[in-house]
Amino acid sequence: xxxxxxxxxxxxxxxxxxxxxxxxxxxxxxxxxxxxxxxxxxxxxxxxxxxxxxxxxxxxxxxxxxxxxxxxxxxxxxxxxxxxxxxxxxxxxxxxxxxxxxxxxxxxxxxxxxxxxxxxxxxxxxxxxxxxxxxxxxxxxxxxxxxxxxxxxxxxxxxxxxxxxxxxxxxxxxxxxxxxxxxxxxxxxxxxxxxxxxxxxxxxxxxxxxxxxxxxxxxxxxxxxxxxxxxxxxxxxxxxxxxxxxxxxxxxxxxxxxxxxxxxxxxxxxxxxxxxxxxxxxxxxxxxxxxxxxxxxxxxxxxxxxxxxxxxxxxxxxxxxxxxxxxxxxxxxxxxxxxxxxxxxxxxxxxxxxxxxxxxxxxxxxxxxxx
Ligand SMILES: *[C@@H]1O[C@H](CO)[C@@H](O)[C@H](O)[C@H]1NC(C)=O
Ligand SMILES: *[C@@H]1O[C@H](CO)[C@@H](O)[C@H](O)[C@H]1NC(C)=O
Ligand SMILES: *[C@@H]1O[C@H](CO)[C@@H](O)[C@H](O)[C@H]1NC(C)=O
Numbered sequence: 139x140x141x142x143x144x145x146x147x148x149x150x151x152x153x154x155x156x157x158x159x160x161x162x163x164x165x166x167x168x169x170x171x172x173x174x175x176x177x178x179x180x181x182x183x184x185x186x187x188x189x190x191x192x193x194x195x196x197x198x199x200x201x202x203x204x205x206x207x208x209x210x211x212x213x214x215x216x217x218x219x220x221x222x223x224x225x226x227x228x229x230x231x232x233x234x235x236x237x238x239x240x241x242x243x244x245x246x247x248x249x250x251x252x253x254x255x256x257x258x259x260x261x262x263x264x265x266x267x268x269x270x271x272x273x274x275x276x277x278x279x280x281x282x283x284x285x286x287x288x289x290x291x292x293x294x295x296x297x298x299x300x301x302x303x304x305x306x307x308x309x310x311x312x313x314x315x316x317x318x319x320x321x322x323x324x325x326x327x328x329x330x331x332x333x334x335x336x337x338x339x340x341x342x343x344x345x346x347x348x349x350x351x352x353x354x355x356x357x358x359x360x361x362x363x364x365x366x367x368x369x370x371x372x373x374x375x376x377x378x379x380x381x382x383x384x385x386x387x388x389x390x391x392x393x394x395x396x397x398x399x400x401x402x403x404x405x406x407x408x409x410x411x412x413x414x415x416x417x418x419x420x421x422x423x424x425x426x427x428x429x430x431x432x433x434x435x436x437x438x439x440x441x442x443x444x445x446x447x448x449x450x451x452x453x454x455x456x457x458x459x460x461x462x463x464x465x466x467x468x469x470x471x472x473x474x475x476x477x478x479x480x481x482x483x484x485x486x487x488x489x490x491x492x493x494x495x496x497x498x499x500x501x502x503x504x505x506x507x508x509x
Pocket of ligand 2: 323324325326
């Protein structure tokens, strides 16, 4: 009996050690592309002309205790992913200094960035409201420019990138936001989906051609539950809302984008069977905040923590950081930070549900660290 127990214990101990020892750091580096959901300082470094408040408190108040250029009170999904794999927070590309170590990865995401090139929006006459022209393609060019400082020979690059995680997004949300915020109706948004999805897929393919084998492509959030959409498209007509107070049509739109993205990713997996292309279901992960806010410690999840008044505390004339705006006392009680972006607390739940499941498909590589 005793020997039996010992054997079982030995088995379990070795099984556990084996997993941790053989995979202490599943990734050596992370490279991230995207927009404000994952920008850790590029937009701020580029001047942040259309949203200077990003460079001031209360942005950054929760964890860093100063503004870092992150569009949140604290850490973002990408920060929690880095933590989970025992890697340092990604340095923003536009802030790299000579001699700075980039071995563990770089962040190319820029707040306001689009999946489509800025010319597309400039031609439509909405270039003026774009926070940045640093679209996904520009970010990809930055990566290619930086590549010789990361690795040299093809063999060297292949072996390094094999141990790197590439995140393509979330990106595409702004392509729709810009069109919606200037009064575009939802029919016009639907018309842009094939182009936006194509842009994301092209960038993903280009990264695989560069040597990436482990990639994460997130979908769109439930934008029908976001304070900015709820404010702009507010109506007395109760029919347009679901049971949780979200705009049915815009959530259906986000799901449509995600469905098209998923179909395209499936095609990509057949084209590149050696690559692991993970879809990150931001929609499903975030929808839980609106269905069961209490479960996540949120007191109502539609209202923004930081803003200048109005029913959901989103006021376009007094956005978070503006004179006349105010942040709630404890951001972790809110899912929505500034009307558009989420709080650190919300991002932590999303990151956890991607890494530990079930909102990624196929699952992330298991990590020895916990978020
Ligand atoms: C984007 O490019 C256009 C055209 O070159 C320029 O007018 C605009 O100022 C640029 N926007 C930003 C945010 O840099
Ligand atoms: C949306 O806008 C287009 C082009 O301006 C117009 O033809 C269409 O009727 C509009 N659709 C709705 C549902 O308002
Ligand atoms: C929005 O902000 C403006 C400018 O500070 C202010 O005049 C207005 O009353 C605010 N609106 C609401 C609904 O709080």
